[in-house]
Amino acid sequence: MKKLLTLAAASMLAASAFAQKQKPLYYTISFPNAAHHEAEITLTIPQADNGSIKVHMSRSSPGRYATHEFGKNIYNLKAAGVDGTALEIKQLEGDLYEIQGVSGPLKISYTLFGNWTDGTYASIDASHAHLNMPATILWAEGQANTPIKVQFNDADKYGWKVFTQLKSEGDNVYSATNLQYLMDSPTELSASKVNSWTVDNNGKAEKVSIAVHSDDSQPVIDGFGKMVQKMVLEEKAVFGELPTFDYGEYVFLDDVHPTTSGDGMEHRNSTIIVQPIDKVEGNEARLLGTFSHEFFHSWNVKRIRPKSLEPFNFTHANMSSELWFAEGFTQYYGELILERAGFRSVDDYTRTLAGLVNQALNTQGAAKYSPAAASRYAVFADAGVSIDPNNQINMFTSYYTYGGATALALDLRLRSEFNLTLDDYMRQVWNARGKVMKPYTIADLQTDLATLTGNKKFAQDFFANYINGTQKNNYEALLAKAGFVLQRVQPGKGWAGPLGGAGGRGRSGQAYTGNADGMALQANTVAGTPIYKAGIDAGDVITKADGKEIKDATAFTEVLATKKPGDKITVSFKNRAGAHETVITLEENPNYEVVTFEKAGKQLTKEQQEFRDKWLSSKVK
Numbered sequence: 001m002k003k004l005l006t007l008a009a010a011s012m013l014a015a016s017a018f019a020q021k022q023k024p025l026y027y028t029i030s031f032p033n034a035a036h037h038e039a040e041i042t043l044t045i046p047q048a049d050n051g052s053i054k055v056h057m058s059r060s061s062p063g064r065y066a067t068h069e070f071g072k073n074i075y076n077l078k079a080a081g082v083d084g085t086a087l088e089i090k091q092l093e094g095d096l097y098e099i100q101g102v103s104g105p106l107k108i109s110y111t112l113f114g115n116w117t118d119g120t121y122a123s124i125d126a127s128h129a130h131l132n133m134p135a136t137i138l139w140a141e142g143q144a145n146t147p148i149k150v151q152f153n154d155a156d157k158y159g160w161k162v163f164t165q166l167k168s169e170g171d172n173v174y175s176a177t178n179l180q181y182l183m184d185s186p187t188e189l190s191a192s193k194v195n196s197w198t199v200d201n202n203g204k205a206e207k208v209s210i211a212v213h214s215d216d217s218q219p220v221i222d223g224f225g226k227m228v229q230k231m232v233l234e235e236k237a238v239f240g241e242l243p244t245f246d247y248g249e250y251v252f253l254d255d256v257h258p259t260t261s262g263d264g265m266e267h268r269n270s271t272i273i274v275q276p277i278d279k280v281e282g283n284e285a286r287l288l289g290t291f292s293h294e295f296f297h298s299w300n301v302k303r304i305r306p307k308s309l310e311p312f313n314f315t316h317a318n319m320s321s322e323l324w325f326a327e328g329f330t331q332y333y334g335e336l337i338l339e340r341a342g343f344r345s346v347d348d349y350t351r352t353l354a355g356l357v358n359q360a361l362n363t364q365g366a367a368k369y370s371p372a373a374a375s376r377y378a379v380f381a382d383a384g385v386s387i388d389p390n391n392q393i394n395m396f397t398s399y400y401t402y403g404g405a406t407a408l409a410l411d412l413r414l415r416s417e418f419n420l421t422l423d424d425y426m427r428q429v430w431n432a433r434g435k436v437m438k439p440y441t442i443a444d445l446q447t448d449l450a451t452l453t454g455n456k457k458f459a460q461d462f463f464a465n466y467i468n469g470t471q472k473n474n475y476e477a478l479l480a481k482a483g484f485v486l487q488r489v490q491p492g493k494g495w496a497g498p499l500g501g502a503g504g505r506g507r508s509g510q511a512y513t514g515n516a517d518g519m520a521l522q523a524n525t526v527a528g529t530p531i532y533k534a535g536i537d538a539g540d541v542i543t544k545a546d547g548k549e550i551k552d553a554t555a556f557t558e559v560l561a562t563k564k565p566g567d568k569i570t571v572s573f574k575n576r577a578g579a580h581e582t583v584i585t586l587e588e589n590p591n592y593e594v595v596t597f598e599k600a601g602k603q604l605t606k607e608q609q610e611f612r613d614k615w616l617s618s619k620v621k
Contacts, residue, residue, distance in 0.1 A: 328403010497529025
């Protein structure tokens with residue numbers, strides 16, 4: 001008995017010691033100078049090791065795959081001990097500081113500047129505080145698993161309420177289990193209008209809300225909420241259930257204003273959606289695409305999680321070979337869901353299909369690199385900031401659309417070869433990986449496809465050829481099964497190629513501009529196109545074509561209007577090396593459009609109609 005009492009006492013002492021070690025970190029975030037885009041933030045560390053401690057601003061953010069320099073936006077950094085004595089701070093790197101002379105509890109304070117409203121950064125003004133946590137929070141080494149509390153001050157002053165997936169502790173105090181959870185919990189303080197509903201999730205009620213910061217009336221937001229609710233149910237039907245949301249709620253944090261930067265950023269139990277338009281009213285249908293994409297992420301990427309993103313590293317970008325699945329398959333479903341829910345017509349969806357097919361068949365990146373390789377380029381491409389020109393148009397294809405095209409092919413092949421669907425595959429991966437939070441590799445996804453189809457060779461070939469390789473599926477034959485025709489966009493017409501593309505020097509996104517001397521190309525021409533073969537590229541100024549003066553793109557297009565593939569036009573241009581003359585041999589535009597059999601004047605068979613209906617019709621019971 002005495003021994004038992006001793007053990008019990010020891011256990012109690014151990015529990016007490018553990019509780020003391022788990023005293024939470026405490027952040028206060030205040031907005032005394034919101035008009036000038038500033039927040040004042042303090043971090044109290046109750047248990048700091050004696051000697052020194054290192055603190056960081058992050059360089060990456062959940063949902064983003066490139067690095068960002070959040071450290072540039074903090075200043076007035078100070079540190080003090082429990083008695084208020086100022087402590088020495090040594091800046092080791094741009095975003096890394098060492099606080100010296102630490103002995104016991106520690107308080108750190110700083111000013112945060114934020115004036116960019118999107119899913120990545122922070123934005124503060126008199127209308128709201130829009131906080132992506134990695135862009136907001138200074139964090140300490142050795143404290144990653146310590147519980148956290150965050151107190152938001154000044155909300156009443158501005159008429160704001162707090163909208164976040166963090167757990168409410170009352171009085172505008174919220175908690176997170178650890179640093180990873182805090183960083184994955186964006187927070188909006190504003191006078192947002194809310195619409196909420198519950199979804200029966202196999203006998204358990206899950207709450208879903210939209211909190212919209214916009215100049216719309218409550219009835220408009222309520223009407224939009226009904227549309228989002230329909231979309232949510234259609235996505236639930238893909239997996240057969242919703243995820244179990246922490247604290248029983250998922251919230252869409254939507255910010256709508258012309259001054260914002262368009263974006264969508266997924267999180268475990270919420271998403272940040274930013275839309276640069278006047279208001280929701282009148283734009284509901286076109287705004288749904290971002291909602292559809294980001295909500296699908298609550299399964300695919302936040303729970304069906306690539307191993308390469310675990311644990312998320314806040315000091316540099318996590319490189320992943322799986323974004324063709326995490327983002328690309330989500331891209332495919334984002335639009336498919338809206339078609340199934342009745343928010344898009346079949347003709348609308350043909351344009352989506354054409355966009356995906358052209359990304360796979362008619363981009364240099366897809367010709368040269370696999371979806372897995374394209375995924376790895378995300379560390380440079382995903383809102384990564386640089387000022388020098390790059391050549392992405394000739395060596396990169398977005399893993400969003402490349403992966404979406406791969407998803408399209410796999411869906412149609414499963415339907416035609418196995419009487420299965422991509423929905424079946426997503427449920428297979430969900431049950432094997434996401435529902436049990438078991439991070440996956442590409443090999444795991446191949447295993448799941450083999451399990452679903454019962455055909456190991458099919459899975460091996462598909463992944464070898466179309467995921468790790470650069471072979472292309474036969475989209476023409478696959479789309480024909482659903483009564484769609486894949487055809488060239490301008491058959492029989494002469495084409496020189498696009499006059500440059502994304503990734504060049506033009507900041508406005510334009511490929512060319514007119515000036516007094518001619519038409520100046522602002523971005524790289526595309527390898528393999530007639531204009532590229534003729535030696536014309538970014539920085540060149542076209543002055544004459546086929547004997548006609550060229551001042552702008554309209555004049556150049558007029559020259560091509562009557563030309564056919566094989567025709568040659570003489571072009572004069574100049575650049576830093578001097579004046580030049582070259583010959584462009586025109587070709588047929590290789591890009592495709594997708595049209596229904598009906599529009600193409602073909603007879604739609606009963607089998608094709610049934611195939612199309614099973615693919616594109618609602619799955620909500």
